[in-house]
Amino acid sequence: MSDVLLEIHTSALAAMETKPLSFIKVATALADDEIPRVDISEEALCIRLADDRGNGGALTAVWAKALTAWDFAADPSWAPGIGARTRERRAAIYDRLRFGDAVRKALDSAVPVANMPGATVIAREHTPWYTPERAAARTFYWQAYEGKLRSKGWSEAAIASLHEASRAVVERLTNPEQEARRQAKGLVVGYVQSGKTANFTGVTAKALDVGYRLIIVLGGTLNLLRAQTQRRLDMELIGQENILRGADPADPDTLVGVDYVGDDEDWDEFVCHSGRPSTLQAFDIERLTTRDKDYMSLAQGIRALEFEKHSPTLPLYDPVNLHRAAARVMVVKKNKAVLTKLVKDLKQIHGILGELPTLIIDDESDQASVNTSDPKKWEKDSTERTAINDLISQLLKLLPRAQYVGYTATPFANVFVDPGDAEDIFPSDFLISLPRPEGxxxxxxxxxxxxxxxxxxxxxxxxxxxxxxxxxxxxxxxxxxxxxxxxxxxxxxxxxxxxxxxxxxxxxxxxxxxxxxxxxxxxxxxxxxxxxxxxxxxxxxxxxxxxxxxxxxxxxxxxxxxxxxxxxxxxxxxxxxxxxxxxxxxxxxxxxxxxxxxxxxxxxxxxxxxxxxxxxxxxxxxxxxxxxxxxxxxxxxxxxxxxxxxxxxxxxxxxxxxxxxxxxxxxxxxxxxxxxxxxxxxxxxxxxxxxxxxxxxEELFRQQLTQYAELVDGFPQLTPAQVPPLVAQHLPWVKPSARNKMFNAELVEIRSPGKPIEPAAYPTDESALCRNTKRWGPLLGALSPELVSFTSPPKVAGAQGTTFSALTARVSHSELIAVLSQLEWEREGIFQPHLRYLAQLDGTLAKVDDWLVLAPQLTKADRVEAIVLNSVPLSLVRRQRQPGKSSFGRIAGLEHRAAAQWLIDSAVDVASVTASNNGVGPRTGVALLYPLVEAKLGADLSAVAGVSQGKADPAKLAMAFTLIPPKSATDSSRRLVRFQTKDSTHIDAPIVATPATQ
Structure with missing residues (x-):
């Protein structure tokens, strides 16, 4: 028996694919006289959604697909200025569907809004070409892949997230139909064991649909790993018909040389296109590698890379030819012998390579692909070009329309932090950080x-x-x-x-x-x-x-x-x-x-x-x-x-x-x-x-990328060439590959309106620690002996409603800057970009009147108190430096920082300063101050801090702090990071020669 209500809802939502409209009007128009009369009211939908949970969920699945697509839509004209994956976007969808409260609640229960971040994109400016209309015009392989993921149990939100992230990569590639040759190079950063293969399979599907006709996947250094990648692409994207190439699965005589059939128990799980794609107004895929055979040589030929042109007088990249041509896909091991064969064969092909839109995907791109980057060799002013790196470079030269996309889970890998290889695979065009996947x-x-x-x-x-x-x-x-x-x-x-x-x-x-x-x-x-x-x-x-x-x-x-x-x-x-x-x-x-x-x-x-x-x-x-x-x-x-x-x-x-x-x-x-x-x-x-x-x-670095990815007046705040100096803020060993080179981008200023500033690389030298502590003397002396209670807001995970006491002081902005500008650090210049920003808050950039200083006190059971210089007794705080580094981990206690953040966040909403927010107004910052002792768990804190007669030894303390400037502490540009270029004649180069060698 047919499910008429389901059919009507399915047809109505399909008719509204690009934008939501009045559901009742659309459904009524589609329910013609031949369809039995069915109740399509909101009440009927609510009842059906409640029953659907125990009946396979078919109607819920239809609505999940539609609502999720609208939730994730990028800047739709029907919801201007309303962010994706937000309650506001979902409300706008319901408004356009003309739904009342009851059905809204029912749908929210059945299909909750996917509260997940999108991909972070750091990129150079590019000419937009991959429009929604262009992407929707050809979707054969993407739809096949999407259907496979759905059959594997992927949620609509997970599929939509993958669609969004893979689109972010494809739109940064070069338009495969454009006449001018251009190579884009990028890096996609995922998480370890997080499904990066799913993303580059999605990228491959979209790239094939839009016109890329040669896909080269560099998949691991072992054939086992390469074969796993090959099988994954064959199963989830390429499909049975392209594997069989006309062979009959029921006739063993036709299956000679065909893999999977008969010896892979999951063969029935491979994508089925219901016919050769070329007979379905799409195009076939020819595999140049198989599950068991890596790239051997084009014995089958050079002919395997000969593309038939529908119009011989036009280049292959012309739409007339491009979208009728079959695609070639190969999954190649990162092995010198294998890649050498590929390069040799390509050199024998003339003419067509210059017309061939190609995508090179480098899985685990920080393994084997990059130049050797040995710190010992930096000292010798030398680098070594590895064999694999050289062969990839040759591939890019032979394929002038090739796009290179590296995938890695380690954003500090050499391919990223050592940009000395800028001429070949440094991600000069884009860096995309994938969101943490659901589950x-x-x-x-x-x-x-x-x-x-x-x-x-x-x-x-x-x-x-x-x-x-x-x-x-x-x-x-x-x-x-x-x-x-x-x-x-x-x-x-x-x-x-x-x-x-x-x-x-x-x-x-x-x-x-x-x-x-x-x-x-x-x-x-x-x-x-x-x-x-x-x-x-x-x-x-x-x-x-x-x-x-x-x-x-x-x-x-x-x-x-x-x-x-x-x-x-x-x-x-x-x-x-x-x-x-x-x-x-x-x-x-x-x-x-x-x-x-x-x-x-x-x-x-x-x-x-x-x-x-x-x-x-x-x-x-x-x-x-x-x-x-x-x-x-x-x-x-x-x-x-x-x-x-x-x-x-x-x-x-x-x-x-x-x-x-x-x-x-x-x-x-x-x-x-x-x-x-x-x-x-x-x-x-x-x-x-x-x-x-x-x-x-890694997490702090990802957060920074997200913060600086926001466009300002339509322009990026940060480009890939400017990222290495940011990484150097975290890792002191990050440097160009040779001593006679330097980063071309110099980080000048980091603005943090309403955001915490928490430096962690305090000196290890006791004399420097002592000098720093004495520089805090005037502010320590200003702390009041009376304890003030603070409570972290109830919604902060891990610090729900925690109350603590603190000593406080009110200091002027100039008094705080006077201290900060004298401090010494373990690495020279590490605090300078923050200090430049803070120094401008005297009215040059924005006006900050004063700062509320909090010295949090630990609970009595854990408290070890000592006088620091001329202060009232303060709680000493135990912290350890990170293994192998000079910097500490987290400085501020979670509940302390949450309470300070609440003071800053609530200040912008108060018309006058009151006692309820501890006198923090729109032009007041909050500073958390900690007399920090470097001590392991179990160590006697008083002994390590050199406490004598109630006083701590200034040389045993690091006066650590966290600053949160007011939200108003910025100008109208909204720019959060500023760089200056050392060599403007090579503005896009990540590194340049030092002045002495130019």
Whole structure:
């Protein structure tokens, strides 16, 4: 029986694809006499939406697709000035649909507004060409990909977010139909294990539709990784018909040389276009590589790159020819021999390459693609061009219409921070930072960056660390046995949930990663130890089950109860016990639960049978080194045991394989990692804190990019060539590739109206610390002895309504600047861009009258007080410098900063200064001041601070601060960052020669 109401709603929404209109009018016009009379009122829609939840949700899905598309629409004419993905945009949609309150509430419940950020784009100016009309004119492959994602269970919001992010890349490429040759080069920064492949598949689909006819994907340094990328593109985009190329799946004689058919259990899941695309008013795709065969040579030919022109007298890029030509796609390993063959073949092709719109996608672009960038070689004034980098450069020269887009998860990778290679793959045109995907489990899920500072108040419910992180040191035990027990328990819980139909599909893989060393001998010894421990663990004995029951009660039951109460969870270990037996059998299948992964060859990986795409169930413990730290995706990773150290920030980030999507089991994820033992281990031994430090830098950098991405008067505040000096604010080792080079862009000023300024690179030299402390003397002496109470606003996560006391002082703007302008820093010039801005708030840029200084006092239980110079007694604050760096992590307490921010935010709304906001008016700033002691947990704070007779030693303190200027502290330009160019004759060059060598 047909669903007439669904048909009417589907037709009406399809008719309103470009913009919402009065729904009742459109639906009535489409409901002709042949359609039985159906109630299409708002009341009927509300009733149907309520019933829809238990009936497959077909009507909800139709409305979800339409509402989400309108929510995400970029600057639509029907909602001028109303931001995407906001309550205001949704209200505008309902207004145009002429809906009342009841149906609005019903739709909001069924299809909530997707409150997610968009991609951040830092780019040079470009000529807009990829208009909505142009994009909508040809959508064959994008629609195929979109449909595949929907069938995989992607939400409409996730698909719309991908559509938006991939569009941001394509619109920055060159118009493939334009006559003038132009190469655009860009970098897309995602998150580790966050689905970057999904983005570049979307970019490929849109690029193909719009006219790019050669796609070269550089996919990994191992054939296993290359084959995974090939299969992903074949399955989700290229599709069955392009793979078969006319072969009959039912006739084995026609399938010679055709991959997947007959030996890939997911063949039926490959995109089906319902016919050869060329017969459906689209175009075919010819694959120049297959699942098992990398680029060998164009034996099939040079002819494989011969494009037939519908009109021979016109160039290929002319629309008459371009949109009738078949596309070529190849997924190529980043290997010298393979790329050399490709370059050699292209050199033999004449004429057409100059007309061929090409897209080169470089996956993991910071691996192998960039020039060697060794700090030791900087000192020798030399750089080395790697073989892969040279071959990519040759590809770009041979394909003058090629666009280069690199993908990486480490924004501080050499391809970005070392722009000495500006002539080839430096992202000179655009840098796009992808938003954190919905459902992604990343650094914020393992660190308590936004929690109050008191560890005693943390629980598995409010602390990410308490829920997921376990120190590997515990009274002499390295907890490897416990980690293995956790792996077995989590596998049993997965099986339990699968039996209870959550998630919809069974958990396919279940893995544990053990990462201790890069030495292969160590791997063999560790694997032997784990294998021995497994067989001696007594998992079938009473003692073994008693140990597992204790871990379940003490750990998993608590975390799952607090964080996954909506998922099936056993009421007792006895209920879980049968699943423990099944999980043990799966892990020990073949007699050995351990696989060592440390080889360098494709043959080695083939022997491991670790193809997560083609192998049905991999339930194993993986032991390895660098091969597990980059590119190789460990599917189903639930337990990680991590002891290895690394010094490079990007290496640390790439080793974070525990990041990723964990649908249905994120509460089961455990990270056993090296933690500092108070008073016995150095700070650099705390691997967990090292990860946190790197991630802080990355997140702060992403925030800066977002802040400066806003256009001012239609022009960018920041271009890719100006980004390296910003990174240098975070990482002191960032520098051009040779001593005779320098950054062309010099960061002059950073404006922060209404935003926190929190420098962290305080001196390590005690004499400098002492001089700085004495410079704060006049302001310290101004602090009142009377405590004032402050409360953080209730909506701030981690600091909801927290009340604290502080000593206060009111100082003039000139008094504060007098102190700030004298301070010394660990790195010269790091505070200068902020100081230039603050110094102008005397009326030059804007007028700030005074500052409210707060010296927060800790709770009495934690308070260690001391007089600093001539001050009243102040709370000393414990902080540690980030591992391997001179800078501290977060300075201000979350609740302190939230309260200060509220004072600034509320000041603009008060007509007169009152006691209710502590006298903070529209021209008053707020400063948080902390006498900071560098001390580890457990250390005697008084002793470290040199407290004698109630007074702290000025040389043992870093007088740290956070400043929040008033929102009014800016001019009408709204520009937040300012640069000056050192060599204006090379304005787009990221680096230039030093004056002595010019």
């Amino acid at each position: 992604y489990m990343g650094v914020q899920d393992f660190h308590d960056f936004d929690s109050p500072p008191d560890p005693a108040q943390r629980t598995v419910a409010n602390s990410q660390e308490e829920a997921h992180v376990r120190s590997i040191y515990s009274e002499g035990d390295d907890r490897l046995q416990e980690a293995m027990d956790a792996f077995l328990l989590s596998g049993a819980l997965k099986l339990y949930r699968a039996d209870h139909k959550v998630p919809d599909k069974p958990f396919r893989h279940h893995t544990m990663l053990v990462h201790e060393s890069v030495k292969t001998d160590d791997h063999a010894a560790l694997a032997l130890r784990i294998n021995t421990m497994w067989h001696q663990a007594g998992y079938t004995s009473t003692d073994g089950h008693h140990r597992l029951a204790h871990l379940w009660t003490a750990d998993f039951a608590k975390v799952s109860g607090a964080r996954a109460a909506d998922l099936p969870n056993p009421d007792s270990y006895d209920e879980l016990r049968p699943y423990v037996s099944r999980a043990r059998q799966l892990i020990a299948k073949g007699g050995n639960p351990v696989i060592v992964v440390n080889g360098n060859s494709d043959k080695y990986f083939q022997q491991l049978d670790l193809d997560f795409d083609r192998t049905p169930n991999i339930w194993k413990i993986l032991v390895g080194g660098t091969k597990l730290s980059r590119g190789f995706t460990v599917e189903g990773l639930t337990t990680t045991y991590y002891r290895r150290t690394a010094r490079q920030a990007d290496t640390l980030m790439q080793m974070g394989r525990w990041f990723g999507f964990r649908p249905g089991y994120r509460d089961l994820v455990r990270l056993y990692i090296g933690r500092e033992e108070p008073l016995t281990k150095t700070a650099t031994a705390d691997l967990y804190e090292a990860f946190g430090a790197v991630c802080r830098d």
